[in-house]
Amino acid sequence: MALWRVPLDAEQIDVTLGIVHIIKERCKGCGYCIEFCPKEVLEFSKEFNQKGYHPPRVKKPDDCVNCHYCEIICPEFAIYSIEAEQEQANP
Amino acid sequence: MTIAQEAIREATSHPLDDLLRTERIPHIWCPGCGIGTAFSSCLIAMKESGIDLEKTVMVSGIGCSGRGAGYVKLDSYHTTHGRAIPFATGMKLANTDLNVVVFSGDGDLFAIGGNHFIHAARRNVDITVVCVNNFNYGMTGGQAAATTPHLAKTTTTPLGNPESPFNLPLLAYAAGASYVARWTTLHARDLTTAIQEALANPGFSFVEVLAPCPINYGRRNKEKPLDTLRLFQDKSIIKNNAHPTELDVDWEKGVVLGTFVNNPRPCSTDMYDKTCRLEEKPEKKTAA
Amino acid sequence: MRPAVLTGEHYMTGDVACAEGALAAGCLFFGGYPITPATEVAERMAHRLPEIGGTYIQMEDEIAAMASIIGASCAGAKSMTSTSGPGFSLMMENLGLAVITETPCVVVNVQRAGPSTGLPTQGAQGDMMQARWGSHGDYEIIAMSPASAQEIFYLTIEAFNLAEKYRTPVLIMTDEVIGHMSERVIIPKAREIKTVERVKAKGRKDRFRPYAAGDLGVPPMANAGDGYKIHVTGLTHDEMGYPAMTVEAQYAMMDRLVGKIRNNVKDIIRYEEFMTEDADFIIISYGVSARTGWAAVEEARARGMKVGMLRLITVWPFAEDKIRELAARVKGMVTVEINLGQVHLEVERCVAGRVPVRLVGHPGGTLISPDTVIQTIKQEFGV
Known part of the structure; x- marks a missing residue:
């Protein structure tokens, strides 16, 4: 999903980098996070989880801007992101 | 990406886990069901609003959305079909320190429980009602509801629904709700903000969440889960303060989302105290 | 300002004496709906509850009235509603909720002749089997039947005490004649009235099992807001209160639910x-x-x-x-x-x-x- 609209000050914004975390076993494979990630960071993985669904995998890790949209739209509490620097400080 | 990074990505706990009964996850909701998203938004709103979560209660009725109360790690009450609102009313009136959130579905709140909804709105009971509207009775296998769009197919309207659905925000507005908003699960961020505003409103607050029910509603109406969300994306019109009469759910015309009423007025307990406790007003007792 | 216990000698109807008994027992919440011949209970409570810091609310129907008193009791208030036949029928589903969730509350049925609308202003005792079996499924219930205005005062206190002690709804099955008959009622001093409070949850909040048997088979109760973060459901549940859709869970839950009454009949029956x-x-x-x-x-x-x-x-x-x-x-x-x-x-x-x-x-x-x-x-x- 591309941005619905581009903010006027998009150029001046300091974009944060996020690291996506996936709890594979909770995933039921709806694909919402993949479809609606504004940066198209995710894709379906080939592997199955124990329930038989294909959880997402991170296709373009460097593109995640830590917007948390995947986290909020996921109906399964199975995905979230953490700001990259913060995570390095507190692994 | 290194193997170490890959390992980090395979997380085992979620930021909302402190508000979840994690031993009960995975929940019963089907793949692609919107209730999980609505529920997640509700939990984030509760967390970010800064309310005292020890004094926060979730009350649900019966149905798929009614299972919400079973997954939240708060005092939570899964009541009878349609009766979450009167149960919540008793709870709030007996202990006004509680923040009471009703999380339930459209069939529960507006068909069997419709009478309770309008009266709680009229009284302006200080509770927040989050209604997941998935346009049908999901738990029982997809029957027509008071919110099923005209001509939509369900197991009890095999040739299409001959009736017209409720316009829920109009109903809430007409009955006297002091906060009314509508979003879809796709608009999860706006939805979270709306639930936060609803929690802050000292009166009856209503948030309708349009949600996909891919297995029971979508399947019979040729909508895959992603189709429903794309419909929410393409056919929704965000228009805060739109007049409630403009809010019919008609995907041909487009469906209006936004905050429609944010008009605080004295809540039921304030009016009761002012009107009924005449002499040397005693401390309102909250049973120990 | 009048106190909760109106000590002294009165001439009052059974309905009013019932309301005064409830107040003397510590009732702080009444969810009402008017119906002949029980209306006077609600009217008295509407006058009296705000005087003593309680709350009266007139709900939209008897279904809501019953739901509201269960909610209020879960929030910690002793609560009551009153009705007659048609309303009693509407309360049956939520009466079952009070039974399975083990929520103390008192329901007064001032009986009139039925079926249906029947003879609204004339007495009968035709709801006795409904009191026993009116809600679906197996369960045990406590129902008391007073024979005078004085006795309804005391039995209403007893009803609250049994409700709290056994965490169960208790029914006062009175009738139009007792409800509308004026008699002498002596209300004793507050300190002479024995009231019972539910056994409260205590101990570590993360280890609390809301439906594990306590004394007499009755689990200690955590009210909403006590910090125990309990889950309460009308579904068959385990000791954690979580839905458990198994035959074993049904057996275990029903055994205790029915047992807490059956094993204590000597204490309950009068x-x-x-x-x-x-x-x-x-x-x-x-x-x-x-x-x-x-x-x-x-x-x-x-x-x-x-x-x-x-x-x-x-x-x-x-x-x-x-x-x-x-x-x-x-x-x-x-x-x-x-x-x-x-x-x-x-x-x-x-x-x-x-x-x-x-x-x-x-x-x-x-x-x-x-x-x-x-x-x-x-x-x-x-x-």
């Missing part, structure tokens, strides 16, 4: 014997019909007939052992009740054919005359 020591014939009665029974016993004794009465104060659970004991030593029994045979069936079941049992009853609208009772004893037993 009855009164009147001239039964040497009696050949026993009248079994309760509520307003017991007044017929008293008069009939006195009249029969005056005529030299050895008649006594067992007055059921707690109708449910049923005083089975007492009735079996009486059946072993008398020649016959009559059940006196204003219906076409409800508690009578239970009497027959307990007597099990050892002695003849006859019903003196009618479908409601008026009282039963003592003469009818005596005539029945004469005719049926050939005295």
